[in-house]
Amino acid sequence: DKLGVALVGLGYYSTDLLAPALQQTKNCYLAGIVTGTPAKAEAWKKKYNIPDKNIYNYQTFDQVANNPDIDVIYVVLPPSMHKEYVIRAANAGKHVWCEKPMAISAGECGAMIDACKKNKRSLAIGYRLQHEPNTQEYRKLVKQNKLGKVLKASCGAGYVENRTDHWKQNKALGGGVLYDMGVYAIQGSRLGTGLEPVGVMTAKTSTNRPQIYKNGLDETTTATLAFPGGIMVDIKTSFGENINYLNINCDKGEIKVAPYQAYAGVIADSPLGQINHPYTVPWQQAKQMDDDATSIIQEKPMLVPGEEGLRDIRIVEAIYKSAATGRPVEI
Ligand code: NAD
Structure with missing residues (x-):
């Protein structure tokens, strides 16, 4: 079964690369979105056929804990926001993918790694x-x-x-x-x-x-x-x-x-x-997400774990x- 991925932050990289790549992936698919902009939610819902129950904003985000459709949260926000959303995702019981740079201090990276360990969830950094x-x-x-x-x-x-x-x-x-x-x-x-x-x-x-x-x-x-x-x-x-x-x-x-x-x-x-x-683009991002989805499914270590972002x-x-x-x- 394919893993359901929810993208957090629907800016350039999510829109132009990750969402199109998630149409090519074999082991995961675009199941949900998290956005603070209602107009984006509406447009993505139509374009990618995302059910209302899989659409969150930054206030309702933590309720994703109760959503079995979402296996992985992919944090694609400005770097200063990575720590908060990675930790909230892990605490909601989800595996986490986080864009580079992992965070803005080594201390933040450490807290993100700890939160995923504590919740027994995988953490991968988007070094494609x-x-x-x-x-x-x-x-x-x-x-x-x-x-x-x-x-x-x-x-x-x-x-x-x-x-x-x-x-x-x-x-x-x-x-x-x-x-x-x-x-x-x-x-x-x-x-x-x-x-x-x-x-x-x-x-x-x-x-x-x-x-x-x-x-x-x-x-x-x-x-x-x-x-x-x-x-x-x-x-x-x-x-x-x-x-x-x-x-x-x-x-x-x-x-x-x-x-x-x-x-x-x-x-x-x-x-x-x-x-x-x-x-051709966006095969590279599809490969990255399929590799990471496979590792989660097979309970193997991530190719690019949080420790790599921390380094x-x-x-x-x-x-x-x-x-x-x-x-x-x-x-
Ligand atoms: P972007 O500015 O286009 O998108 C950022 C998104 O965050 C927007 O949708 C914005 O609305 C949202 N957001 C929520 N709260 C915000 C706030 N307080 N201030 C600003 N924006 C806020 O940025 P992007 O280029 O999509 O980059 C997002 C992340 O992806 C970054 O970590 C970046 O380094 C990474 N990225 C990675 C690659 C890659 O090749 N791996 C390429 C591009 C970007």
Whole structure:
């Protein structure tokens, strides 16, 4: 039987990617929605044939505990709201999927993990690239030392954000590019080396648009992360520039992934040839949700559990600390 998924927050990602992907999934389907906007509830109800009893707002949300149609709550809200809704979902007895960045502090991530453990519910973070076949294949090259050891790497994730008054520019809601796109660059450093960073050597936050990125909020962040064995990884993330690469320098040549993060078309070139398994949008999101639904059905661990989201938020905190103090920070 397919698992019933309810999306919480019907913004861009739910509307354009997740709901269409849930029309392709085999192990789960769009069973319900949670929205504060009655007009959206009406439109989604018609478009996706969602029964009234599976439509909630933020006040009625906790009643989902009594709804056997809903097995999984997928939290697709601004980052500052992830903690509250993940915990409410777990306390309602539901499995939880949560978008990246997991939350805005490591403490919040810990509370989310604890709430899911206490309720014996699964928690997965929406790092879709970890489910992506091209990504999985270049990671295997690294893991199996096919090009020798990793010497250094660099990763960039950014796009030109033209909105000026979105949660991405609001610190209280989880804004700042390091949370939003920076976690992709952090993931690139970890997936590309197959290792966990031990420290931040140096970091810098900046903006060219201080009237939009106010009070020191980062529009662009750069950092050098230190990994075991002296491996250094330079990362860059920006709302002012289209950048999308992961370069992994190994003993016997370089793996170049570009675009490194995309809904389709992730390609990795190396002296061993090209990794390029094509598919169309939104297959990647469907694969992610089907993988996670299968793990729940089979009572297996999530491919990308809460602990994985927490790792990145710890690194985010260390990068901000290094940028603020001008000093290296241990992780
Ligand atoms: P969005 O702004 O388009 O949507 C956010 C939704 O939250 C809106 O429907 C909004 O009405 C609702 N909301 C409820 N309370 C709110 C409040 N107080 N302030 C602002 N909005 C409020 O954002 P999005 O791009 O859909 O992003 C949502 C989440 O999904 C974020 O965590 C983001 O990082 C993540 N995301 C992930 C990917 C991915 O590839 N994995 C892509 C895009 C977004």
